[in-house]
Amino acid sequence: MKRMSVAIAKRLLWWSAWAIVGVLVLNAVAGLWMRHERLVFNDSTCEPIGLYGLLGSPFPLHDGEMVEVEIPGPAHHPAVAEGLKYRWFPAGQPWIKEIAALPGQTVTLTRSGVRVCSGASAAPCHGHHLPNSHVDRWTPGHHHRIIHYPFGTYHLKDGQVWLYAPGNYAFDSSYYGPVPEQNILQRAAPWWTIPGSQYWLKRGD
Structure with a gap:
C-alpha cells in the first residue's frame, strides 16, 4: 500500500510538472502570436475586457x-x-x-x-x-x-x-x-x- 501511494505521488508530481511546462509554452506561443498580430490584452474594467489591436x-x-x-x-x-x-x-x-x-x-x-x-x-x-x-x-x-x-x-x-x-x-x-x-x-x-x-x-x- 505504501509503495502504491509513493507511485501515485510520483505520477501526480510528473503530471503537475508537465502541466506547468504546457502552460508556460502556451503563454509563450500566445505572446508571440499577439506581438505578431499587434494585439494587447486589457484586463481592467476601464474599457471592456479583451484584446485590442494597435493601429500605429x-x-x-x-x-x-x-x-x-x-x-x-x-x-x-x-x-x-x-x-x-x-x-x-x-x-x-x-x-x-x-x-x-x-x-x-x-x-x-x-x-x-x-x-x-x-x-x-x-x-x-x-x-x-x-x-x-x-x-x-x-x-x-x-x-x-x-x-x-x-x-x-x-x-x-x-x-x-x-x-x-x-x-x-x-x-x-x-x-x-x-x-x-x-x-x-x-x-x-x-x-x-x-x-x-x-x-x-x-x-x-
Whole structure:
C-alpha cells in the first residue's frame, strides 16, 4: 500500500510538472502570436475586457479616439503613485483609454463627472457630459480613499490631452489630470472584447 501511494505521488508530481511546462509554452506561443498580430490584452474594467489591436501612429490626435497610453510619471501624479503603491495596475504596462479633449478645449471636473467644451473659458464648461464619469471616493469595498484631480475648470494647453474611460472605477484624467501628448503611443481599436465587462465592478458612492 505504501509503495502504491509513493507511485501515485510520483505520477501526480510528473503530471503537475508537465502541466506547468504546457502552460508556460502556451503563454509563450500566445505572446508571440499577439506581438505578431499587434494585439494587447486589457484586463481592467476601464474599457471592456479583451484584446485590442494597435493601429500605429496616433497623430494627428482626435477627440473620441481610442489610444494606447504610457502611464503618467508617478513623481508628478499622486494618484498614479497611489495606484502603483497599492498595485491597482502593474508598473510599465500601457493603458487603453479614450481621448476626451485636446489642446484648446476646456474641461470641467466635478464630483458628478466631466464636461468638455470647445474653446477657452474661465467659467464652468456646460458642454457635453462624459457618460459614467462620476469621480469615485473609495476603492471597491471602501478599502482605500481615492486621490482625484482637483475639481475645477481646465483649459488644455498645447501638448496636453484629457483621457477618459467609461467603465466603473475607470482610472483616467479625473484622477491624474491632463497628460502630455507624447504619452500617447498608438491608436487602438477593440479586436475581441466582452461587452459590458467594463461595468462588472459595482460602484459605491
